[in-house]
Amino acid sequence: MKFIRLATVAALSTTIFAGGVQAFxxxxxxxxxxxxxxxxxxDGQITFTPGNDDTVVDPGDEGPDVxxxxxxxxxxxxxxxxxxxxxPTMNFGSQIISTTDEHYNMVAEMQQRTGxxxxxxxxxxxxxxxxxxxxxxxxxxxxxxxxxxxxAPTDTLNNVLKGxxxxxxxxxxxxxxxxxxxxxxxxxxxxxxxxxxxxxxxxTAANHKGAGTSTAVxxxxxxxxxxxxxxxxxxxxxxxxxxxPGTTAKDAxxxxxxxxxxxxxxxxxxx
Numbered sequence: 001m002k003f004i005r006l007a008t009v010a011a012l013s014t015t016i017f018a019g020g021v022q023a024f025x026x027x028x029x030x031x032x033x034x035x036x037x038x039x040x041x042x043d044g045q046i047t048f049t050p051g052n053d054d055t056v057v058d059p060g061d062e063g064p065d066v067x068x069x070x071x072x073x074x075x076x077x078x079x080x081x082x083x084x085x086x087x088p089t090m091n092f093g094s095q096i097i098s099t100t101d102e103h104y105n106m107v108a109e110m111q112q113r114t115g116x117x118x119x120x121x122x123x124x125x126x127x128x129x130x131x132x133x134x135x136x137x138x139x140x141x142x143x144x145x146x147x148x149x150x151x152a153p154t155d156t157l158n159n160v161l162k163g164x165x166x167x168x169x170x171x172x173x174x175x176x177x178x179x180x181x182x183x184x185x186x187x188x189x190x191x192x193x194x195x196x197x198x199x200x201x202x203x204t205a206a207n208h209k210g211a212g213t214s215t216a217v218x219x220x221x222x223x224x225x226x227x228x229x230x231x232x233x234x235x236x237x238x239x240x241x242x243x244x245p246g247t248t249a250k251d252a253x254x255x256x257x258x259x260x261x262x263x264x265x266x267x268x269x270x271x
Contacts, residue, residue, distance in 0.1 A: 051134025059174035126219030140266035
């Protein structure tokens with residue numbers, strides 16, 4: 001009888017143990033189901049549309065803190081998802097008539113110090129050409145420029161400045177996107193703008209490049225600042241020069257030329 005009882009007790013103990021395991025497993029399953037219910041996912045979303053701004057973006061140079069107004073088109077507007085925000089105006093000053101070849105530096109452009117008004121608060125600054133691409137299509141673009149002859153009024157005997165040309169030296173590219181692989185290319189130093197020739201590329205963004213703000217910079221802030229410190233009567237930007245041959249006849253008048261800046265999709269752009 002003791003043997004049977006022990007056996008029964010043993011069997012009963014085993015049954016109780018098994019029941020405990022089963023109960024624990026059920027509790028674990030319930031806890032797992034509860035955890036799965038408490039963990040779920042939802043979606044976050046943002047949709048971008050093409051931009052329509054005309055604000056000149058600070059290229060990040062170590063120059064004076066200035067506010068640069070954007071250029072305007074013929075209708076007074078210059079907005080859109082692909083636009084020219086800024087290009088330089090080139091003034092080569094007043095020069096003495098010479099019979100030798102001459103390279104004239106451009107007079108440094110003036111910009112307004114931030115938070116000020118009046119010409120007395122304008123400072124010499126580097127020259128910039130800026131393109132803004134907020135289309136969101138990554139199709140690429142090209143900024144190019146062409147030049148007309150330097151001409152004087154038609155009643156001037158020598159009304160064309162024959163052989164004159166502009167040369168752009170040592171350009172620097174400033175790109176707003178933190179991905180160098182997407183930056184556009186910029187022209188090589190020594191690019192010549194020859195009157196009545198085809199437009200030449202200044203900046204080129206191939207397909208999948210050039211989104212954001214791209215700025216070509218000509219000139220050196222330190223060199224310009226040094227001229228200001230030396231109290232130079234005319235502060236020059238040596239990165240942009242006008243060449244005039246000594247053999248060209250010149251009258252004592254003002255000669256002007258028109259630079260035409262064109263921005264369009266990159267030629268032969270392929271996916």
